[in-house]
Amino acid sequence: MNSLNPKQPVVRRRYFLIAPLLLASSASFADVSPALDRFDLSLGGYYANTDTTIGAGARSGQFSAKGNVNLERDLGFEDHKTVPRVKLDFLIGDHQGFSFDYFSINRSRTKTLSDDISYGGNDYDASASVRGKLDFDFGSAAYRWWFGSGNDVFGLGVGAAYYRVRAGISGIATLDGESAQASTSYSETAGAPLLQLGWRHAFNDSLRVYFDASGVKKNGGDLNGHIYNAALGLEWYPWKNLGFGAEYAYTRIKLNDVQSDYNANLDLKLHGPSAFVKFRF
Template identity: 25%
Template sequence: MFNRLRPMATLGLLAATSTGALADSGTSNSGTAKLDDTAWLQIAAYRPQVRTSVRLDSGGQRGTDLRAEEDLGLRDHPSMPAFLVGLRLAERWRAEFEYFDLRRSRRELAFPGDGIEFGGGTFNAAVAARVDIRTFRLSGGYSLLRTPTSEAGLVLGVHLTKFAMSMEGDAIVNGVATPFFLEKRKRDAPAPTLGAYAAHDFASGWLVDGRVDLLKFNARGYRGHLVNAQANIQYRVTRHVGLGVGWRLDDMQLDGNGSSFKGRLDYRFNGPQVFLRFGL
C-alpha cells in the first residue's frame, strides 16, 4: 500500500536520519545559533499538485468513485497557506503545532449518462460541489542527538483531518425527482502518528532540515494510512529571521464504514513550499 508513497517518505527519512551524521564531518558554525531558538513561527506558501478521490455512500448504496480534479473540475495546483509554531520545552524536548487547509468548490457541473451516486441522491447536474480538507498536527519530540550544529530525534503526535464534502443540485432521491437537493457530510479523523525529525547547520547562515510522520490504522469501521514528509533548506537572514524553500508530501487515505461516514477520501498533496521563519 505504501509503494506509491515510498519516494517521498524515503526523502523525509533520509533527511531525518542522515543529517545527524553530518555533525561528525567537522563542520562547525555555532555563531549562527539557528538551533538555539526557544520558540519559532513559520509561515509558508504551499503550492502542491493535488490528487483527490472521494466517494460518499448511503446505507447499502455504494456511491460513485469520483476524481475531484477531473470529474468535479476542482483546482489541481492550488496555493495554500501553512502555519507552524514550535516551542523548546527543555534542552532535548520540543513541541510543535501545524495547520493548513485546502478549500475548493466548483459550480454548474453536468454529469453525462445516468449521472453519479453521491450519498442519498443520483445527480445528473450540480449547482455546486465542494471538498474541504483542514489539517492540524500537534506533536512532541525528543532529540536523541543534540549538538550546537545538529539535532535529530523521534516525535509522537496527533494528526487531525477535518473534511467536508457536499453537492447540491437536481437529483433523484428514493426514486423521486428532487430539485436543489443538498447532500453534505463532515467528518473529523484524528489519529496518532510516529515520526522522526532532524536539522543541521552546515554553513554560515544555512540550515537543512527534514521530517517524516507515518500512520497506518484499522479500527472502529475505519482504515487507511497517513504519510507526511518534507525536506527544507533555510538561510538565516538575521539572527531571528530566516527564508526557506522545500518540498513536502501530505498523503492520506480513509475508507469508512462507520456510523458518521461511509465512503472514501484519498488525497495526495505533493509539491514545493516557500516559507518565512521567525525564531526567538
C-alpha cells in the same frame, strides 16, 4: 580536632579534580546544536498539486448505492491549490521540545456536467448543474527528542493529531426517472496518535537543511484511515532572527467514514513546493 586536619586536604584535592569534569560535562550538555533554535515560527503557503477523490454510498445491509467523484476531473476543480500552513517548534531544555503543525484545505466549485456521475446514491446526469465542496483541517502536536550534537541532529516525536472532514455534492439529480434537487454530505472529526521523524543539518548559523516525516494511522471508530507527510527543506537567515524557508513536500490523506446508514471516503494527494517566512529566537 587536630586528628581530622590531615584528611581535609585530601577531600579538597578530590573536589578540585572532580569539579572541572562536572562543569565540562554540564557545559557540553547545555550547548544547543546550531541546527536547532530555541523558538522557531514558520508562516507560509503550500502550493500543492492536488488529486482528490471523494466517495459516498447509502448503506442497507450492504453498500447498495455507491459513487466516487474526482473533484479535479469530474467537477473541474483546479489541480493546484495554495494551502496556508503554520509550524511552531520550541525547545524545553536543550534536547527536547514541542512541535506544532496546522494546515487547512477549503474548496468549492459549481459546474455543469459533461458526463454522468453518481454520488451518495444520487445520479447526476450530463448537463446537470452541481456544486462540490471539501473542507479539511489538520492539526498536530508532538513532543520531540533531539539526538546528536554539532551540526547534525536527529529527532523523534510522539503526539496526537486532529482532523476534520466536511464534503458533499448537491445539484439536480435523477431518481426513479424524476428530476429533483438532491444533496449528499458528511462531516466528521477525529483524533489519532502521531509519530514524527526528523533530521537537521547546519552548514553555518545562517544556512540549514532539514528532512521531516510524519504519520498518523487510526483504526476503529467512525472515522479511520491514515495521513502521511514527508518534506525536504532549506532555511536561510540573512538576519539573526528573520529568515526564509523553502521545501518540497508530499502528503497523502486517506480516510473512511463508516456510519450505520452510509459510507464515505476521502483520498487526497498533495505534492509541491512551499515557501515560509521564519522567525527564530
